Amino acid sequence: MRFFYNLIYGILLFTGLPFFIFFTRKKGYSPDLKERFVLYSDKKEDYLWFHCASVGELNLARPLIEYFKNRKKILITVSSPRGKEHAVKNYPYATVRVLPFDLSFLIRKFIAMYRPSALIVIEGELWFNLITVSSGHIPVFSVNARLSPSSFNLYKKLGFFYRKIFNSFSLILARSETDYRYIKQFLGDESRIKLCGDLKYVSSKSKKKVEFYAEGKVIIAGSTHPPEEEILLKVFKKLKEKYPDLKLVIAPRHVERTDEVVQIVRRYGFTPTLRTESVRAETDVYVVNTVGELGGLYRYADGVFIGGTIANVGGHNVLEAAVEGKEVVIGKNHYKIRDMVQELESEGVLHIAEDEKQLERIFEEILEREKPAVDFEKKAEKIFNCYVNSLEKLLKLEKKSDG
Numbered sequence: 365m366r367f368f369y370n371l372i373y374g375i376l377l378f379t380g381l382p383f384f385i386f387f388t389r390k391k392g393y394s395p396d397l398k399e400r401f402v403l404y405s406d407k408k409e410d411y412l413w414f415h416c417a418s419v420g421e422l423n424l425a426r427p428l429i430e431y432f433k434n435r436k437k438i439l440i441t442v443s444s445p446r447g448k449e450h451a452v453k454n455y456p457y458a459t460v461r462v463l464p465f466d467l468s469f470l471i472r473k474f475i476a477m478y479r480p481s482a483l484i485v486i487e488g489e490l491w492f493n494l495i496t497v498s499s500g501h502i503p504v505f506s507v508n509a510r511l512s513p514s515s516f517n518l519y520k521k522l523g524f525f526y527r528k529i530f531n532s533f534s535l536i537l538a539r540s541e542t543d544y545r546y547i548k549q550f551l552g553d554e555s556r557i558k559l560c561g562d563l564k565y566v567s568s569k570s571k572k573k574v575e576f577y578a579e580g581k582v583i584i585a586g587s588t589h590p591p592e593e594e595i596l597l598k599v600f601k602k603l604k605e606k607y608p609d610l611k612l613v614i615a616p617r618h619v620e621r622t623d624e625v626v627q628i629v630r631r632y633g634f635t636p637t638l639r640t641e642s643v644r645a646e647t648d649v650y651v652v653n654t655v656g657e658l659g660g661l662y663r664y665a666d667g668v669f670i671g672g673t674i675a676n677v678g679g680h681n682v683l684e685a686a687v688e689g690k691e692v693v694i695g696k697n698h699y700k701i702r703d704m705v706q707e708l709e710s711e712g713v714l715h716i717a718e719d720e721k722q723l724e725r726i727f728e729e730i731l732e733r734e735k736p737a738v739d740f741e742k743k744a745e746k747i748f749n750c751y752v753n754s755l756e757k758l759l760k761l762e763k764k765s766d767g
Contacts, residue, residue, distance in 0.1 A: 365528065369492050370467055377465055393445030399462040402473045406459075411439035412759075413480035413502075415463060415494070418447035421486040422454070424508060427566045428484070431752060433457055439478055443489070463494070471497040482759055487539075488515075490529050499532040503758060506536040507751060508563040511546040512700075519550065526550055535758055537751055539563065540703040560750035562704065565743055568683040574660030578645035580609025581666040581731055586658050587617040587680040588671035592695075593625055595674060597632040597649075599724045604648070607731060611645045613661065615652035617671055617680065622653040659684045667730040669693045669723075672700075679705070686713050687740045691730045693717055711738050 388395040398404050412432055416422045422442070429438060438458040442448045451460040459478075464470035471493045482503045485495070488510050498504050511519070519526040530536070530550040538544040539562040548557055583603075585596050593614055600612045616625050622638070629636040634649040639657070652658060662668060668685040670692055672678060678700030685692050692714045698705045708714035715730075717723035 365525070366468060366493070366496070369525075373466060373492075377467075388445060391445070393449075396445065396448065396462040400465050402464050402470050402477070406477055408477060408479050409437055411459065411478050411480040412436035413439040413441065413478070413483045414486065415441045415483060415489055416447065416451070416486045417489050418442060418444040419450045421489075422447060422451055424563055424567045425484075425486045426454075427563070427748060428507065428751060428755075429455060429458070436481070439480055463491075466491040466493045468493045468497050472501075475501050484755070485533075490526070492525070492529060495529050496532045499534070503534040504532060505755060505758070506533050507755075508539045508560075509536045509547060509557075510539050510543045513546075516546045523550070527552075531556070535754060537754055542703055558750070558754060560754065561743075561747035562683070563747065563751060564681065564683045564704075565687065565740060566748045568659065568681060569687045569740075569744065572657070572660040574657050574663075575643045576645070576661055576664050577643060578611045578613075578650070578664065580611055581607055582611045582613060582645070582664055583667050583669065583727060584613040584615070584661060584665040584685070585669040586615045586662070586671060586685065588614060588625075588669075589617055589675035589677055590621075590624075592669075592671050592674045593628050594632075595720055595723070596669060597629065597634070599720060599727065600649075601632060602724055603727060603731070606728070610731075611648060611650060613645070613650045613652060613665070615658045615661070619653055619655055622651060625651055662688045662690055665690050667691055667693065667727050669727075673698050682708060682714060686711075686738075687744070689735055689738070689740075691715065691735070693723065693726050693730070695723075713738055 385395045414425055414429055416425050440451050440455060440458045440460045441463040442451055443463050448460060448462055464474050475498060480502055482505065483498050484505045484507055487508050495504055527550050530547060531552055533556060536547055536557040537560045538547060538557060541559060544557060544559040548554060551557055604610055614625060616622065626636050629649045629651065635647045636649045636651045637645060637647045639652045639654045662685040668690045670680055670682050672680045674695035674697065676697050679694060679698040682692050682694065682701060682704055686708050692708065694716055696716060696718055705714060715726045717726055
């Protein structure tokens with residue numbers, strides 16, 4: 365199986381390599397070919413190796429990386445140029461490398477160079493050689509493991525291939541009951557999988573102190589896509605009749621849409637204040653044109669809308685706002701975050717608006733009532749302890765002292 369995988373992967377790699385180089389450079393990044401082909405040398409040390417595809421996985425892994433950094437040297441590999449940039453900036457104590465292309469001899473060369481004691485793979489990175497070759501040398505763990513219904517159906521058709529991958533893990537720590545149930549069907553030994561819960565409950569709590577001032581109540585619309593800004597502005601205009609001091613904060617998912625969002629705001633009769641102009645909402649509508657501050661802004665909200673749920677995107681992180689004790693409103697297109705939506709809906713902190721009229725009614729109810737009391741701190745602590753204790757048991761590391 366490995367021979368045919370390497371053959372097919374190698375053909376596709378060298379056929380597509382010129383296009384990969386072109387489009388990566390077009391986006392302003394280096395393709396990092398020396399690192400992807402392991403054409404460099406480095407010190408051979410005992411690392412704890414984390415593999416994170418890109419920025420989202422790096423943020424998710426943050427609590428675990430910070431927990432283990434005092435007892436092990438940290439090695440982080442990423443798949444994307446943007447992920448490398450983020451890792452270098454946010455984990456200055458770690459050795460950061462781009463993951464080699466998934467050819468068995470490159471993975472072996474990388475392992476021989478760094479001599480990691482274990483590999484911790486974040487979420488759904490199921491590269492065949494990365495997992496199966498590494499598992500021949502070191503323990504390999506899957507953390508916050510997930511498997512969507514569409515992926516599950518595909519993997520079942522290619523069961524001979526994915527069973528080999530899943531059964532190469534020393535331990536799989538699943539994020540939800542659905543993921544646990546799907547993955548278990550590929551395992552010969554059920555003791556290899558454990559349900560811990562979604563690590564996002566831990567990583568979504570913003571540690572970044574963000575400065576923001578506003579008079580009156582505040583609705584924050586995070587990670588928005590077209591046409592969500594227009595719909596929210598229509599709702600906001602009606603809510604302003606009852607709440608004259610109400611402010612709307614819009615944080616588009618893609619900051620490069622700032623000029624477009626500003627024009628939409630003006631079209632609806634409002635003058636926007638940009639985040640880069642002031643930390644104070646000096647006008648009715650405040651547009652966040654910075655990166656990395658949204659999680660810290662949620663603590664100032666009275667109600668939150670999460671984007672990608674009216675637009676047919678499938679939804680974005682609803683937990684960042686929920687763990688700050690805020691009620692969250694989304695649209696009906698939440699298929700990418702279905703498990704989390706069901707969980708938060710059962711807690712009474714998330715509401716689904718089927719249309720514009722319902723969106724207005726839900727926000728009016730939120731602005732009128734007291735904030736819900738849900739102890740996410742205790743839930744996050746339980747989930748984090750499950751991950752840490754499970755990994756420590758197999759890594760045989762000394763427990764972190766309180767001192």
